[in-house]
Amino acid sequence: MSVKNVLGIIFSNAYDEVLPELTALRTMGSIPFAARYRLIDFPLSNMVNAGIPQVGVITKSNYRSLMDHIGTGKPWDLSRKRDGMTLLPPFDTPSTGLNHGKADALYGSISYITKSGKDHVLLTDCNVVCNMDYEKLIKAHISKDADVTIAYAKGNPPSIENGTELILDENGKVVETGVIDCLSGNVNYSLKIMVIRRTLLERLLHEAHSAQIDDFETIIAKNVKHLRIYGYEEAGFVRVLSSLQAYYDISMELLKADFRKALFTPERPVYTKTSDRVPSVYGIGANVKNSLIADGCNIHGEVENSILFRGVTVEKGAKIKNSIVMQNGFVGENSTLQCVIIDKSAVVKPGKMLCGAENYPVYIGKGIVI
Amino acid sequence: MAVKPECIAMLLAGGQGSRLGILTKNIAKPAVPYGGKYRIIDFPLSNCVNSGIYTVGVLTQYQPLELNDYIGNGQPWDLDRANGGVHILSPYQQIKGTEWYKGTANAIYQNINFIERYDPEYVLILSGDHIYKMDYSKMLDFHKEKNADCTIAMLEVPWEEASRFGLMIVNDDGSISEFEEKPKNPRSNKASMGVYIFNWKKLRKYLIEDEAKEGSGNDFGHDVIPAMHNAGERMFAYQFDGYWKDVGTISSLWDANLDLLNPKVDLDLNDDSWKIYSRTPVAPPHYVGANARVENSMVTEGCEIEGSIDFSVLFANVTVEEGAEVKYSIVMPGTVIKKGAVVQYSIVAENAVIEEGAVVGESPENMADIKDWGVAVIGNGVTIGKGAKIAPDTMTDSDVGGAE
Numbered sequence: 162m163s164v165k166n167v168l169g170i171i172f173s174n175a176y177d178e179v180l181p182e183l184t185a186l187r188t189m190g191s192i193p194f195a196a197r198y199r200l201i202d203f204p205l206s207n208m209v210n211a212g213i214p215q216v217g218v219i220t221k222s223n224y225r226s227l228m229d230h231i232g233t234g235k236p237w238d239l240s241r242k243r244d245g246m247t248l249l250p251p252f253d254t255p256s257t258g259l260n261h262g263k264a265d266a267l268y269g270s271i272s273y274i275t276k277s278g279k280d281h282v283l284l285t286d287c288n289v290v291c292n293m294d295y296e297k298l299i300k301a302h303i304s305k306d307a308d309v310t311i312a313y314a315k316g317n318p319p320s321i322e323n324g325t326e327l328i329l330d331e332n333g334k335v336v337e338t339g340v341i342d343c344l345s346g347n348v349n350y351s352l353k354i355m356v357i358r359r360t361l362l363e364r365l366l367h368e369a370h371s372a373q374i375d376d377f378e379t380i381i382a383k384n385v386k387h388l389r390i391y392g393y394e395e396a397g398f399v400r401v402l403s404s405l406q407a408y409y410d411i412s413m414e415l416l417k418a419d420f421r422k423a424l425f426t427p428e429r430p431v432y433t434k435t436s437d438r439v440p441s442v443y444g445i446g447a448n449v450k451n452s453l454i455a456d457g458c459n460i461h462g463e464v465e466n467s468i469l470f471r472g473v474t475v476e477k478g479a480k481i482k483n484s485i486v487m488q489n490g491f492v493g494e495n496s497t498l499q500c501v502i503i504d505k506s507a508v509v510k511p512g513k514m515l516c517g518a519e520n521y522p523v524y525i526g527k528g529i530v531i
Numbered sequence: 532m533a534v535k536p537e538c539i540a541m542l543l544a545g546g547q548g549s550r551l552g553i554l555t556k557n558i559a560k561p562a563v564p565y566g567g568k569y570r571i572i573d574f575p576l577s578n579c580v581n582s583g584i585y586t587v588g589v590l591t592q593y594q595p596l597e598l599n600d601y602i603g604n605g606q607p608w609d610l611d612r613a614n615g616g617v618h619i620l621s622p623y624q625q626i627k628g629t630e631w632y633k634g635t636a637n638a639i640y641q642n643i644n645f646i647e648r649y650d651p652e653y654v655l656i657l658s659g660d661h662i663y664k665m666d667y668s669k670m671l672d673f674h675k676e677k678n679a680d681c682t683i684a685m686l687e688v689p690w691e692e693a694s695r696f697g698l699m700i701v702n703d704d705g706s707i708s709e710f711e712e713k714p715k716n717p718r719s720n721k722a723s724m725g726v727y728i729f730n731w732k733k734l735r736k737y738l739i740e741d742e743a744k745e746g747s748g749n750d751f752g753h754d755v756i757p758a759m760h761n762a763g764e765r766m767f768a769y770q771f772d773g774y775w776k777d778v779g780t781i782s783s784l785w786d787a788n789l790d791l792l793n794p795k796v797d798l799d800l801n802d803d804s805w806k807i808y809s810r811t812p813v814a815p816p817h818y819v820g821a822n823a824r825v826e827n828s829m830v831t832e833g834c835e836i837e838g839s840i841d842f843s844v845l846f847a848n849v850t851v852e853e854g855a856e857v858k859y860s861i862v863m864p865g866t867v868i869k870k871g872a873v874v875q876y877s878i879v880a881e882n883a884v885i886e887e888g889a890v891v892g893e894s895p896e897n898m899a900d901i902k903d904w905g906v907a908v909i910g911n912g913v914t915i916g917k918g919a920k921i922a923p924d925t926m927t928d929s930d931v932g933g934a935e
Contacts, residue, residue, distance in 0.1 A: 196816035440831035442568030
């Protein structure tokens with residue numbers, strides 16, 4: 162049994178609601194992150210790096226940007242005749258819905274899952290940023306002969322609704338699951354990355370469908386006593402995007418060498434769609450400190466503790482501090498940005514000043530002109 | 532065959548580029564890195580697809596491994612096509628024996644069968660030696676409009692440099708009246724760019740004749756074109772205005788890279804309507820550290836910069852440690868420049884290591900005699916030891932120990 166026998170499923174829309182600003186026009190999976198990536202690049206690359214040959218990407222709404230990004234799966238080497246990547250949009254028949262919950266979404270794609278013929282299915286969302294060795298997770302799942310293996314991290318859980326706490330026995334078997342509330346301290350919180358036996362998944366989905374349960378976590382929770390469910394601790398760098406503030410904080414963490422090196426290791430590269438831009442150009446008088454910068458930028462001003470995505474222009478005299486400027490953003494002459502998140506193609510005209518706080522970043526929407 | 536292409540391109544990429552010295556020890560000249568993320572061959576290839584030419588034969592001969600690997604199936608240039616696309620054409624064995632490509636014309640002659648498969652009206656001949664952005668479709672329109680048999684792209688060069696080029700004397704209607712190859716006293720400043728469009732049927736005839744001719748050098752410039760001209764074929768010159776640079780020598784390669792930093796130079800690679808495509812390495816965005824200083828430079832993905840960079844072009848995954856200085860230099864992928872090292876007026880090839888405190892190259896202002904000055908070149912994978920000093924105008928091809 163090898164990783165070749167695993168089907169990967171990525172939910173591109175899960176938790177859209179926790180980042181309403183960034184997902185207004187896109188899916189969670191297509192949120193720009195780390196100067197040149199989209200969130201889906203991380204789980205997708207993790208799967209490819211683990212040798213998972215077949216990946217289905219489940220979508221619900223606003224997935225045009227996602228389709229544009231992943232295309233046929235070429236950048237991840239998933240454009241193949243055998244296996245490869247498939248986009249799974251809602252399958253709307255009288256008996257299925259519009260993917261209200263994960264169980265519903267999976268049920269809509271059940272024929273795809275069955276047809277894959279793989280022994281196990283690895284399920285993941287897009288709001289967990291990590292460079293995780295899925296191969297180890299799969300191997301743990303197989304060696305324990307588990308029905309389900311759920312990856313978890315130890316510590317203060319992310320403030321996200323319906324977080325799941327795993328209570329484990331000494332062998333790492335899940336004996337109980339709990340719902341995380343705002344009072345939960347140091348717990349084993351589920352990363353919602355799990356491996357499950359395919360035939361079991363199909364059975365659970367049929368049951369959920371007849372019981373009209375939309376939520377996949379609920380089904381798992383209901384079956385804790387009957388199934389061999391194991392926890393798998395991910396001790397590496399893992400961050401869960403639970404809000405705009407978390408997006409900002411995690412982005413800023415990328416400026417620290419240890420987090421950056423853990424996320425971008427040469428052994429497990431993160432793949433993304435290339436855009437064939439020129440290298441970034443620094444002009445005379447450019448002053449850049451502690452910043453992460455993608456290709457295609459034109460920098461003539463000051464940039465400090467910030468992240469610039471592809472094709473950002475920083476004019477003379479502009480000052481950008483503790484901010485994130487997404488693709489093709491334009492920051493005009495002598496304008497000042499502090500603790501600001503600027504979405505794609507937004508324009509800050511010369512001489513403007515925008516200030517947020519580190520615990521309350523200002524967000525400027527896609528294409529807005531200030 | 533589905534749709535017959537009107538014009539196909541044949542790209543001569545077999546040259547060694549011996550004047551680039553150690554930079555082309557293991558790679559062909561068209562594979563030499565340029566401009567932070569490109570290789571020279573990206574320019575003609577991108578020009579082809581941007582001009583709507585989707586069938587390209589790339590003729591390789593000298594050290595083809597890296598070039599073949601780089602081109603692969605042509606996907607980065609959208610040349611992985613069911614109909615046409617990019618094809619690597621190496622010399623091959625034939626029943627009458629095996630022959631290397633003896634000259635530019637012979638290389639095309641040996642691939643007549645390839646061209647015949649597509650049966651095009653026109654053939655565009657290119658070389659992989661130059662940095663320029665050119666719309667070949669406009670040149671083809673000109674060729675058709677003039678009802679020409681052969682059209683040669685030309686550009687006006689400064690008179691004082693004219694004697695280094697193959698020159699043309701052109702009539703008012705654009706037809707060529709005379710050729711001069713690198714004359715001592717030039718009568719024209721219209722230089723050939725080595726870009727030709729031929730009517731395929733005509734070219735085919737002349738290639739076969741040239742091959743049969745004893746003593747022919749089998750070269751386009753020396754043999755085939757003069758033969759066509761002497762036979763009275765319709766030869767025209769198509770004027771190109773814009774940036775064009777032969778990067779055949781160390782100093783021209785260095786210049787051409789630094790041209791990218793000069794806003795006055797007419798070479799905009801940021802033009803969305805004429806992108807230059809390349810096979811990009813998988814690397815994270817570049818990081819500029821808290822004590823770094825980067826000015827008037829080009830930096831690309833995967834670089835980690837803690838030192839200071841001025842008037843330089845950095846390729847992917849270059850590391851510049853704290854206190855290190857890079858000035859007026861080209862640093863190719865994967866090279867590490869350690870603490871306190873100085874790299875100036877240099878070209879450092881891939882995966883080299885410049886140890887702490889080493890000094891590579893020299894500024895022309897500090898030379899007693901400017902004639903001794905030149906760009907210092909460090910070869911692939913070479914380590915320059917701690918505190919070592921590398922003189923200007925040298926090529927360093929093997930490790931240099933540290934200074935005691």
